[in-house]
Amino acid sequence: MAIRLSSVTKSFMTSSRRRRPLYRELMSLHSRQRAAKRNVVLNNIQLEIPDGSRVAVIGRNGAGKSTFLRLIAGIYQPDSGVVDIDGRLCCFLEPGAGAAASLPVHDNVFLYAALAGMGYQETRSSLPRILEFSSLEDQEFTWVEHLSFGMQQRLFMSILIEAMRLKRAEVFLFDEFLMGVDKAFREKVEDALIRFPARNQIVLHASHDHSLMLRTCPTAILIGDGGVRHYGTTAEVLDMYEQVAADG
Amino acid sequence: MNWRHFSYVLYQTTRASFLSEEKNSSLGLIWHLLNPILMTAVLFMVFRNVDRFSQVEHYELFILIGLIHYNFFINSTTRCSLNFLRSRSLILNTTVPRQLLVLRQICIEGLTLMIEILLVLLLGIFMGANFGPAMLVYPVVFVGILALALGASLGLCALVVFLSDLSYVWSLFCRVLFFITPVFYAPKIVGEGFARVVIDLNPLSGLIALARESLLYGGRIEPSQVSLALLGPAIVLVVGWLLFRTTSPKIPDYI
Numbered sequence: 279m280a281i282r283l284s285s286v287t288k289s290f291m292t293s294s295r296r297r298r299p300l301y302r303e304l305m306s307l308h309s310r311q312r313a314a315k316r317n318v319v320l321n322n323i324q325l326e327i328p329d330g331s332r333v334a335v336i337g338r339n340g341a342g343k344s345t346f347l348r349l350i351a352g353i354y355q356p357d358s359g360v361v362d363i364d365g366r367l368c369c370f371l372e373p374g375a376g377a378a379a380s381l382p383v384h385d386n387v388f389l390y391a392a393l394a395g396m397g398y399q400e401t402r403s404s405l406p407r408i409l410e411f412s413s414l415e416d417q418e419f420t421w422v423e424h425l426s427f428g429m430q431q432r433l434f435m436s437i438l439i440e441a442m443r444l445k446r447a448e449v450f451l452f453d454e455f456l457m458g459v460d461k462a463f464r465e466k467v468e469d470a471l472i473r474f475p476a477r478n479q480i481v482l483h484a485s486h487d488h489s490l491m492l493r494t495c496p497t498a499i500l501i502g503d504g505g506v507r508h509y510g511t512t513a514e515v516l517d518m519y520e521q522v523a524a525d526g
Numbered sequence: 527m528n529w530r531h532f533s534y535v536l537y538q539t540t541r542a543s544f545l546s547e548e549k550n551s552s553l554g555l556i557w558h559l560l561n562p563i564l565m566t567a568v569l570f571m572v573f574r575n576v577d578r579f580s581q582v583e584h585y586e587l588f589i590l591i592g593l594i595h596y597n598f599f600i601n602s603t604t605r606c607s608l609n610f611l612r613s614r615s616l617i618l619n620t621t622v623p624r625q626l627l628v629l630r631q632i633c634i635e636g637l638t639l640m641i642e643i644l645l646v647l648l649l650g651i652f653m654g655a656n657f658g659p660a661m662l663v664y665p666v667v668f669v670g671i672l673a674l675a676l677g678a679s680l681g682l683c684a685l686v687v688f689l690s691d692l693s694y695v696w697s698l699f700c701r702v703l704f705f706i707t708p709v710f711y712a713p714k715i716v717g718e719g720f721a722r723v724v725i726d727l728n729p730l731s732g733l734i735a736l737a738r739e740s741l742l743y744g745g746r747i748e749p750s751q752v753s754l755a756l757l758g759p760a761i762v763l764v765v766g767w768l769l770f771r772t773t774s775p776k777i778p779d780y781i
Contacts, residue, residue: 290779348778351621355775371619378542380549385542392538393622397531453619 280448280480281327281350286359288345289318319345321504323359329448330477334491334512335484336519337501343484346501347371347451350482365448365478368394368441373434373455379423383414383433386422390437395446404440411466412436428458435459439470442479450475452483456490468494488516527623536626540633547634558638559645562597566590569710578715584655587646587742592709592734594642599675599730600700602635606679607686607693614781624774628679636672643668646741658744666752667737670759674729677763680770687780688773708734729758 292315319342327333337343348354349361351369376393377386387408391401409415412432414425422430435455442450456464471494475481485491491498491512498515500508500522508518527535548554570586573579582588606628613627643664650657686692706721707730716722725731732755739745 348618353618353621353778367621369619369621372615375615375619376539376622378546380546381542385545389538389542392531392535393620395527395531397534 280329280331280364280478281325282360282362283323283325283349284360284362286320286323286349286356286361287318288320288342288349288354288356289316291315292317318504320349320501323506325499325506325509327480327482329480330475331497332471332475332481332495333483334495334498334515335482335501336488336491336498336515337484338523341501342504343501344371344453346499346506347453347482347484350449351451363449365480366395366446367449367451368438368447369449369451370394370434370438370455371451371453373431373438377422377430377434379430380421382419382421383409383425384418386433387437390434391441394438394441396437396441396444400444400446404444408433408436408440411439411470413463428460428463431455431457431459432463435463435467439467439474442470442474442481445476445479448479450479450481452481452485454485454487455483456485456487464490492516532623532626535622536629536633539626539630540637543630544634544637555638555641559642562590562593562642563645565593565597569593573710579711582712584650584653584742587650587653587655588712588738589710590646590649591738591741592707594639594646595671595734595737596704596707596709596730598635598639598642598671599678600703601638602632602675603678603682604693604696604700605635606631607682607696610683611686611781617781618778624683624777625680625770628676628683628770632672632676632679635675636668639668639671643741650742655742656744657741660740660744660747663740663747663752664737666756667733667740670733670736670756671730673756673763674733674759677759677761677766680766681762682766684766684770684773684777687777703728703730707731727758729755729762732758 323346335343335346345354347369348371349356350363351367352361352363353369377390381389384405387405388398388401391404396404409418412429412435414429414433417425417429422433425433438450438452441447456467459467468490471481481495483491483495495512497510498512499506500515500519502522508515551557553560566586566589569589574585579585609631610627616622616627617624647657682692682696706724706728708725713722713725713731713735716725736747736751736755739747
């Protein structure tokens, strides 16, 4: 079992109380607002995801999909419960986070690949494949900030797909990574997501693109009402999601 | 992440940050050299006619060495905390180790300090300073000041996420630090008393004194002097590391 969540609960302080000037803290010392307000996002989650799973994470805006992925990644610590992961993680919930936009594509491939777990020699031999996959062969020395949003997404996603192909991690976490890319690249990524994950790898992907989810993920998790509402086949979960959305 | 890969990621991120900073400026690295040279010129012109200061041998180099070490410390800590807060997206969306964000900035500032030291040595040759075997002690000073800046930066980053006013407090502290660090004066002119105790307790004082002795005067350096100068940075590093380790799990909740 590669991912196990046992009785996991996560809450946050309401945003107004996270960081504020010292004088406002002092002014509210005796006020009724003093008691910290907490918003429980995910409550008592029990879940086991086996090796080799490709899982879609589905839910409405603000349901807790990103919090769920961040808990698995270890970015957030649960208030209670335990998150167990067997294997290395590759988590880029925002493609391009950590990249240097003012440097050329070439330098960014080495930088981003390093963050994704790839070494220097590996990246050097993968460079032509990454540029070909992203269709940026003739842009190797163009500054990333001069590329369009879609081209940047293609570059970063190609590096992550290469990391998956080279098995640099066992668990891959993505969040809406195909925004702004063209149809041709989308098809390439869909194909890669079906072909590349090995038997011991897990891909968890949060998205609102239901057709993509149906094609690439055999199973899905529905997040809502502060927890995992259902874990089953993607078609089943999407039906349930549509029903919940229709009920308002 | 194993140590080998951590070092490689540190190299890549440091390189990228350094090159990005360079690209956003016309003079690039020259700014790092202009700042201490101009400041030294001002301090030298102001204090060279004061009796107590004019007796100091190679007073301009004396100021320059003090200044580049002081600047290194304040630039490292201030930029570390600023960049840490700006790295929200990286902290919330990736599993990149958070201490790497601090180390990256220290490495960039460390590179700048190395270039500034080379400038001091070139000026020293030009002005006939006494270089000798004592220069071999300087790498110890360099490690000491890296440790001091790293410890203070870790502590600052550990707290700045939770205390939004800390950046202002730190910038005030840095102004005070300029006067309680022997940048343009020798500690002996302060005499005995509370001010001297404060200066002696300041870990930068010991390191700057050692740097001047090794780079400028070439005098005999006692092992006890070296150990004492490294004690402060070691304590700051341990405290900073413990603070960072304690608050790190909560940082994504508050950043």
